[in-house]
């Protein structure tokens with residue numbers, strides 16, 4: 001885990017924050033600082049508490065205990081002064097208005113607005129600017145939400161699963177804009193289920209599980225934290241899964257056709273033992289885990305620990 005920097009330098013500071021809904025503890029003792037210019041991915045399985053944490057950050061919910069500070073102020077205070085732009089999963093767009101009108105409204109309300117045409121252009125919705133908002137496709141609606149989140153110069157941009165429903169071109173345009181924003185020193189925090197996006201975009205990855213922070217580091221650090229490596233090879237002839245399953249340090253084993261894939265906490269020892277079985281693996285590959293596999297390994301290990 002990173003050592004928290006002094007609160008004065010933090011864009012966002014969660015200090016021992018908890019939030020429950022009835023008996024469900026959605027956020028459980030979360031302590032976390034975000035810093036200027038960071039692009040941070042928030043990962044976690046369904047129900048991990050990602051949206052709840054973002055709602056707390058945006059002042060849409062109040063913590064049961066602990067404090068959330070945004071630019072040294074309350075979340076509401078930071079939003080009122082135009083420091084924060086957000087794109088949330090929920091919330092329908094205003095009906096009965098045209099795309100340009102709703103974007104113009106967001107620009108008018110922002111203390112440091114960008115020109116309306118520029119916002120439309122950047123979000124890739126200039127061509128549908130005169131269309132009614134309720135006549136848009138899902139991906140176009142998502143682009144409008146993106147436009148609303150970037151209507152002005154925000155120092156912190158909070159995005160809850162922003163690219164869901166976007167096609168490849170929209171996604172690429174979206175992330176290129178976010179990179180530009182981060183390049184200008186803005187902090188970007190996004191929750192996502194697309195681990196490849198987190199791997200490619202984020203310079204810091206947070207893994208939430210049952211409301212608690214399980215991992216905090218670069219994607220490379222998270223992969224290393226999972227501690228396992230992938231082993232893949234082909235075998236000729238009938239495959240004795242039982243014998244393979246008895247290899248040391250294995251954390252998973254799958255056989256499909258002649259191909260065997262496994263994960264091991266000590267790949268050297270596993271491969272040594274594999275040869276010890278008198279087998280001759282072909283096309284042997286040993287590699288680190290991808291972020292997705294690391295994420296699954298970390299959250300499954302925690303499930304097993306807390307079961």
Ligand SMILES: Nc1ncnc2c1ncn2[C@@H]1O[C@H](COP(=O)(O)OP(=O)(O)OP(=O)(O)O)[C@@H](O)[C@H]1O
Pocket residue numbers: 021022024025026044045046047048049050051052053
């Ligand atoms: N308004 C609510 N009332 C009751 N329970 C809620 C409410 N909102 C969230 N929860 C519960 O709190 C937990 C955390 O939910 P949250 O939406 O924050 O998770 P998430 O990580 O964003 O999930 P997902 O990836 O599915 O969007 C879940 O168990 C969820 O069912």
